[in-house]
Structure formats: C-alpha cells, structure tokens
Amino acid sequence: MSDADVLTSEQIHEALDELLERRDPDATGTVLGAGSDDLEAGRRFLELLVEGGWMVPTWPARHGGRDADAAEAARIDAAMADYDVADLYPYGVGLNLVGPVLLDRGSPEQQERWLRPIADGSEVWCQMFSEPDAGSDLANAGMRAERDGDEWILNGSKVWTSRGAYARWGMCLARTDVGVAKHRGLTMFAVDMAAPGVEVRPLEQINGDKHFTEVFVSDVRVPDADRIGDLGAGWGLTVETLAHERATIGGRAFGGGDDEEVGLPSWLEAWSDAGLLDDPVARQRAMRAYAMHRVNQLTAARAAANATGDAPGPEGSGAKLRSVAAFKARAYLGKDLSGAAGMLSDVDGHLEFLTAPSMSIRGGTDEVQRNIVGERVLGLPGEPRVDKDVPFADLKKSR
Ligand SMILES: Cc1cc2nc3c(=O)[nH]c(=O)nc-3n(C[C@H](O)[C@H](O)[C@H](O)COP(=O)(O)OP(=O)(O)OC[C@H]3O[C@@H](n4cnc5c(N)ncnc54)[C@H](O)[C@@H]3O)c2cc1C
Structure with missing residues (x-):
C-alpha cells in the first residue's frame, strides 16, 4: 500500500459517512450481545463494511481487510466509535480470535477458505477450549484426537461453549499425544459443527442468553487439512488465542x-x-x-x-x-x-x-489473570506446578 492510500481520520469519516449512521453519543451500548442472540443485525453490518475492509483493516484486502498498518487501523477503530455499530458479539470469536490466529498460523488454503466468511459475517465461529476438567487448568484438556489416515477422529466433550448454538465452525483444542506432558500433547482443529457426531446441547444463562452450550463430540472425523498449526502446537495457539480474547474484552x-x-x-x-x-x-x-x-x-x-x-x-x-x-x-x-x-x-x-x-x-477468571500479571508481567515467582513434566496419561484424574 502506498502512502497515498493511507487515510487520515477525516477521510475515514467521509468514507464511513457513506455507509453508516452517526451514533447518538449518549446512547448506552449493548452488553456482549446479552439477552438478544441477534445474528441478523451483525451480519448486515459486516456485509456492508467488508468491501472497504473497515471491520478488520489490518487483514489483507483479499480476505476482507484493507492491508492497513497499525496506525491507520487505530484511526479507523477510533472513527468507528462515532457510528451506530451493530452488536457483533456473535461474530466476536471469528473476528477477534480465530481470524488473527489464522493469519499468523493458518495455511494459505485455510486463510483462503475461512477468513473472508469471518469478515463478511457469513460463518460464525465458537471457541471449544473448556471442558468439565479443564477450565483454569486448560492444558488438562482431555478431548482425544486420534489419527486415521488423512483424518482425525475426535471424542470427548466441551462445556461453556458460547455461540455453540449457532456456530458453523468450532476452534477446538484436543489431545493428540497422552504420552507427553500435558502442555505438549495438544493440537488445534477446526471442527465443522454440522458434522455427524457433534451434538450441541443448550445451557441457558441467567441473563437470558441461549447461545451458551455444552458440546459432545463422538467419533467426529476431521480432515487433517482442518488442523490449525503444527501437531503438538495446540498450547501455543491456545495462549495466543486467549491473549487476543483478553485484549478484546479489556x-x-x-x-x-x-x-x-x-x-x-x-x-x-x-x-x-x-x-x-x-x-x-x-x-x-x-x-x-x-x-x-x-x-x-x-x-x-x-x-x-x-x-x-x-x-x-x-x-x-x-x-x-x-x-x-x-x-x-x-x-x-x-x-x-x-x-x-x-x-x-x-x-x-x-x-x-x-x-x-x-x-x-x-x-x-480474575484469579488466573492476576497470576498471569504476577508471573509474566511483574516477574514474581511462579505457582508450584508439580504436574508440569508428568506425561498426561500418568496424571491423577477426577474420573
Ligand atoms: C459466560 C461465559 C462464557 C464462556 N465462554 C467460553 C467459550 O466460549 N469457550 C470456552 O472454551 N470456555 C468458555 N467459558 C469458560 C471459562 O473460560 C471458564 O469457566 C474459566 O476459564 C474458569 O474455568 P472453570 O469454570 O472450570 O473454573 P475452575 O478452573 O474450576 O475455577 C474455579 C475457581 O478456582 C479458581 N482457581 C482455579 N485455578 C486457580 C489458580 N491457579 N489460582 C487461583 N485461583 C484459581 C478460579 O479463579 C475460580 O474461582 C465461558 C465461561 C463463562 C462464564
């Protein structure tokens, strides 16, 4: 992109004025989609913005962005606050977590296939990380993925899966090797939520949200082409994904x-x-x-x-x-x-x-965030982690 293509705040406002209504500065925003489960408003909004690459400006133009650098993206983000923006909660995992991770670690084919439908709102993603025995201690995830030729067979269950009720794809952490320490035997997959063997059960939240779910995965076949990142690299991808999530909420x-x-x-x-x-x-x-x-x-x-x-x-x-x-x-x-x-x-x-x-x-949780700040920002001594080097298969399990 040449310097002539880099837009000033004024030019960004001019372009957005063509597409969007200015926002009432006193209007109260919605709360992470709470209680509405509205997919349509966000989809229309993303469809409108995708041609100009306004929603994900730093992504390549061919994937629904506009090849903007960080400074221009910050100007677009700041300008966006002046407009009536739809509640994009249903699209949050795709736009803020999966998209950046795919750009960093996805294969060119995966980027070609998944990024544009994320940017234009045609495909919703959910995050299948937590399990009954793996929340704060996410590296304890027990969903198994076993290789069968060009495919993987996944078995296990996930819980607290936001957006599971309407997601097309799930970014799913699974264990591909039980013989190594828990952080090392994990791999990331994209699971087609409509595949045979995926059962999504609703968990209605106190605030009325109905997209929250538990997901049971029984002999679900996932092509190796839908593995995200290297074999055994799942923990690194998880940490990267969660950092994006916390930065987004924060x-x-x-x-x-x-x-x-x-x-x-x-x-x-x-x-x-x-x-x-x-x-x-x-x-x-x-x-x-x-x-x-x-x-x-x-x-x-x-x-x-x-x-x-x-x-x-x-x-x-x-x-x-x-x-x-x-x-x-x-x-x-x-x-x-x-x-x-x-x-x-x-x-x-x-x-x-x-x-x-x-x-x-x-x-x-807040406690886990404080541990991260203590250890990784302030350099305080780490918590005792006695199971760090024990093969997953030898760990004591609750079941
Ligand atoms: C509204 C909502 C949406 C969610 N959406 C998703 C989603 O889309 N996908 C997904 O994968 N997950 C999702 N989650 C799950 C969420 O990430 C987990 O609930 C969270 O990480 C905590 O795990 P847990 O519930 O198993 O609690 P536990 O890990 O069992 O924790 C129980 C308590 O112990 C404390 N604790 C645990 N370990 C430590 C420690 N080392 N030091 C100090 N205190 C500790 C915790 O802070 C907590 O208070 C969602 C949860 C909620 C509530």
Missing part, C-alpha cells in the same frame, strides 16, 4: 457517552438526573465507579495509541481485570441505587447486573 470501555467533549457517561448522568446521587455515600460510590471506568478507558486508549500490530501479550490480562472491575462496579451500584424497584426485571441496568458475575469468569 479493550472495551463499556457504556456510552464518554467522549472528551461529551462529559459524563450517560449512566452517571442518568443517576444524577434521577436524584440518586444526592446521598453522599451513593455519590462517593458513583465517583469510584466513574474513576475505574475512566482509568480503564484512558489506559485502553493509551494502549491503542501505542499498538504495534503485534499479537497481544500478558498485558491483555491487566486490561481484562480493569475492564471487568469497572463493569461490575457500575452494574452492582446501578442495582443498589434502584432501591425496591431493582427487584423488578424490566428496570434499566438489570441485564448488566445479571451479566456482571460472568465477566470475572469468561476468558479466564
């Missing part, structure tokens, strides 16, 4: 109306207008929630301004912790402030209140 500053010129966020103004902040203790709690929100927002903006385009590292764990803490402070205070009316389910903030607990768990 990169969000939930809640609208908080641009420099706009002043207070809409939720704080609404509380103030309703007289809920007359009480000094409530006001103090509100300012604490606001301070957390603002620190998170400014830190996310600083990180975006310094983005190099490299894959995110352990700093994403700090971003996730800050973002989740800010979200929960606001959601819980909002419920407290609504008093007796808060017992009703149709009051403002109810969805956030019901979604808040899950934020400390999805994408890795």
